[in-house]
Amino acid sequence: MTFEALGINTSVLKALTDAGYTKPTPVQEQAVPAAIAGKDLLVSSQTGSGKTAAFMLPSLTRLAALPPAAAGKTPNQEMQAAKARGERPRFKAAQPKMLVLTPTRELALQVTTNTDKYAVNLRGIKAVSILGGMPYPKQMQLLSRNPEILVATPGRLIDHMESGKIDFSQLQILVLDEADRMLDMGFIDDIEKIVAATPDSRQTMLFSATLDGVVGNMARRITKDPMVIQIISAANKHENISQRVHFVDDLSHKNRLLDHLLRDETLDQAVVFTATKRDADTIADRLNIAGFSAAALHGDMHQGARNRTLDSMRRGQVKVLVATDVAARGIDVPTITHVFNYDLPKFAEDYVHRIGRTGRAGRNGLAISLVNHAEGMNVKRIERFTKQLIPVTTIEGFEPKRTAPPRSAARPGGWKPGDNRGGKPGQRSFSKPGAPRKEGGGYPREGGSGGYPREGASTGGGFNRDGGGYKGARTDGARRSYGDR
Ligand code: ADP
Ligand code: MG
Numbered sequence: 494m495t496f497e498a499l500g501i502n503t504s505v506l507k508a509l510t511d512a513g514y515t516k517p518t519p520v521q522e523q524a525v526p527a528a529i530a531g532k533d534l535l536v537s538s539q540t541g542s543g544k545t546a547a548f549m550l551p552s553l554t555r556l557a558a559l560p561p562a563a564a565g566k567t568p569n570q571e572m573q574a575a576k577a578r579g580e581r582p583r584f585k586a587a588q589p590k591m592l593v594l595t596p597t598r599e600l601a602l603q604v605t606t607n608t609d610k611y612a613v614n615l616r617g618i619k620a621v622s623i624l625g626g627m628p629y630p631k632q633m634q635l636l637s638r639n640p641e642i643l644v645a646t647p648g649r650l651i652d653h654m655e656s657g658k659i660d661f662s663q664l665q666i667l668v669l670d671e672a673d674r675m676l677d678m679g680f681i682d683d684i685e686k687i688v689a690a691t692p693d694s695r696q697t698m699l700f701s702a703t704l705d706g707v708v709g710n711m712a713r714r715i716t717k718d719p720m721v722i723q724i725i726s727a728a729n730k731h732e733n734i735s736q737r738v739h740f741v742d743d744l745s746h747k748n749r750l751l752d753h754l755l756r757d758e759t760l761d762q763a764v765v766f767t768a769t770k771r772d773a774d775t776i777a778d779r780l781n782i783a784g785f786s787a788a789a790l791h792g793d794m795h796q797g798a799r800n801r802t803l804d805s806m807r808r809g810q811v812k813v814l815v816a817t818d819v820a821a822r823g824i825d826v827p828t829i830t831h832v833f834n835y836d837l838p839k840f841a842e843d844y845v846h847r848i849g850r851t852g853r854a855g856r857n858g859l860a861i862s863l864v865n866h867a868e869g870m871n872v873k874r875i876e877r878f879t880k881q882l883i884p885v886t887t888i889e890g891f892e893p894k895r896t897a898p899p900r901s902a903a904r905p906g907g908w909k910p911g912d913n914r915g916g917k918p919g920q921r922s923f924s925k926p927g928a929p930r931k932e933g934g935g936y937p938r939e940g941g942s943g944g945y946p947r948e949g950a951s952t953g954g955g956f957n958r959d960g961g962g963y964k965g966a967r968t969d970g971a972r973r974s975y976g977d978r
Contacts, residue, residue: 499525502554504614509550512610518543523722524698525551533716534698538724539731540849541825545607548668548698552591553608555666555696556641557615559590586660587636589643592667592691594650594684596674597822598624598796599803601644604670608642618642625649626796633658647675647683654690661691667715672701673708674822677840681711688715702842731845731879734852736860737886738872740893747863750891751833752783754861755813761830762806764850765815768836776835777815787813790820818843827854834862837871841878866895 496509496517517525520538528534528551538544595601601622608620620642621635627649636658643650643659653659667688669675675684697716701708704721712719739754741747755763765780767773770791780787788802788811799820805811806826814821818838832851838844851858862883864872876882887893 494522496550499550500529500554501525501550502557502615504557505550505553505611508611508613509546511613514546518547520544520722520724521547521550523724524548527720527722528552528696528698529554531555531696533696533719534722535704535712535716535719536698536700536722536724537702537704538722539702540846541853542724544670544700545604546611548593548670548700549604549608549611552642552666552668553612553615553618556590556618586658587639587643588660588663589640590663590665591642592650592661592664592687593642593644593670594647594668594675594687595644595670596646596678596680597819598622598626598646599799599820599824600671600822601646602800603825605644608644620644623649623653624796647680647687651683651686654687661687664691664695667691667695667697669697669699669701669715671822672699672712673703673842674701674846676707676711677842678819681707684711702845731848731852731860733856734848734858734860736848736862736881736883738862738864738883739886739888739891740866740895741863742866742893742895746891746893747835747865748779750863750888751835752780753888753891754831754833755780755785757831759830759859761828762809762811762826763813763831763833764821764824764829764847765813765833765835766821766838766847767815767817768839770817772835773815773817773820777813780813780815785813786811787815790814790816792817792819794820818847821850822846824850825853826850827856829853830856830858832858832860834860834864837862837864837868837875841875844875845879866893 494517496506496514499517499522501509520536520542524534524536524547528548534548536544536547593601593604595604601624605620605622612618612620619638619640621638621640621644623632623635623643623645625646625648632649632653636653650659654661669684675681697719699708699712699716699719701712703709704712704723739750741750751765754760765776767776770789770793773789773791777787777789788805790799790802794802802811802814803824806814806824809828814824815835816824829851832848834844834847838847848858848860851860862872872883
């Protein structure tokens with residue numbers, strides 16, 4: 494299958510050739526023709542499968558085909574008309590024709606960058622990002638150009654809608670990118686409000702890691718007779734990413750092991766995930782002192798600083814990025830060979846997103862979790878979610894002193910012994926059953942020998958005690974810590 498055969502606008506085709514895209518990915522093959530025909534889409538396919546182009550190529554094709562007359566008056570023309578009618582001209586709202594909602598600023602910027610790349614030969618189609626953290630005058634300046642395409646995080650967009658700076662009456666295409674993530678982050682009310690402000694005649698495309706549960710309900714509510722595309726591929730299962738768990742006795746052990754692993758010759762660039770912003774800073778500082786070129790990336794940093802850090806990563810000036818979940822979302826740097834979970838993620842889905850930062854663009858990757866013995870249950874939850882066992886590995890000279898929690902602690906429905914698909918002979922998955930494990934016998938996060946004080950969650954990595962329900966389990970608290978307003 495070629496891009497030509499999909500019916501994409503010829504100027505866009507040329508841009509794709511220039512960008513080095515030779516053939517469409519599976520999700521693009523399915524999504525593009527249907528979207529050009531105006532169908533609503535519900536799409537689930539994993540990170541790195543080319544979803545941005547899957548919605549942007551057909552949208553650009555449709556926008557480019559609009560006769561100029563159908564565009565209606567620009568805000569400027571309307572101001573003139575108001576003057577002619579003897580009315581007092583006032584600020585005219587931007588009237589975008591396409592809106593892409595994304596969970597994070599990084600993702601929004603990435604979508605905008607890709608759109609610019611695809612639309613480079615299309616005169617008069619502009620895309621802008623409207624984001625939290627961007628100076629207000631800058632946003633007003635972007636909006637006053639009346640861009641055809643808006644890419645935005647929900648919170649900030651609502652602010653502009655409510656103050657009358659954006660009018661969605663001319664909107665033709667609505668895209669929700671990483672919809673599951675936006676719901677996890679507590680954006681559901683904002684999304685509903687935004688959707689309600691758009692015309693019923695719009696085309697809606699929703700992209701999500703899953704189409705079950707809450708996302709599925711919303712998806713069906715806001716789309717009409719959608720085409721459902723679910724791509725299952727080896728990459729979806731992250732089969733090109735090797736996974737490992739190393740058990741550690743305490744923070745000092747964890748830090749020594751991390752330093753050792755970061756010196757691996759096969760490591761090109763790495764992302765180290767931490768639970769808190771403060772840890773991201775502290776660990777980046779410590780790694781710099783240890784001679785690595787490391788940088789922190791988290792939500793407390795100004796947008797400019799975050800962009801600069803990501804650019805340095807892309808240019809290879811930063812070797813180790815120490816990041817929190819939200820900040821790392823959407824990082825697409827093909828030379829990332831290793832992902833480390835310095836802390837396990839709170840939610841099993843986040844594990845999948847984290848490890849997807851490596852193994853991009855068809856390469857192989859390695860994802861290593863450094864786990865306290867008390868967090869064995871959390872590893873099991875991740876294994877249940879991904880339906881893959883993660884082999885436990887030890888390195889000579891860095892073996893944990895304590896034995897790991899027994900496999901038998903797993904709840905029913907877990908993986909049978911011997912079902913160790915990911916494992917290699919000689920690597921064991923957790924220790925022999927029957928090892929004693931005291932409840933709450935974990936290492937205190939605060940005042941641990943490594944001396945990295947923790948904020949927020951204490952022992953156990955912060956999984957929900959009620960288990961099972963990752964979805965919908967996030968509260969307002971989650972919105973405060975993960976939100977992007
Ligand atoms: P997703 O949203 O599914 O995670 P992206 O849209 O971010 O994936 O694309 C992942 C990477 O693949 C990006 O660097 C993008 O430029 C690249 N890409 C997308 N489609 C193609 C293609 N058809 N050929 C080559 N590279 C592509
Ligand atoms: Mg994407």
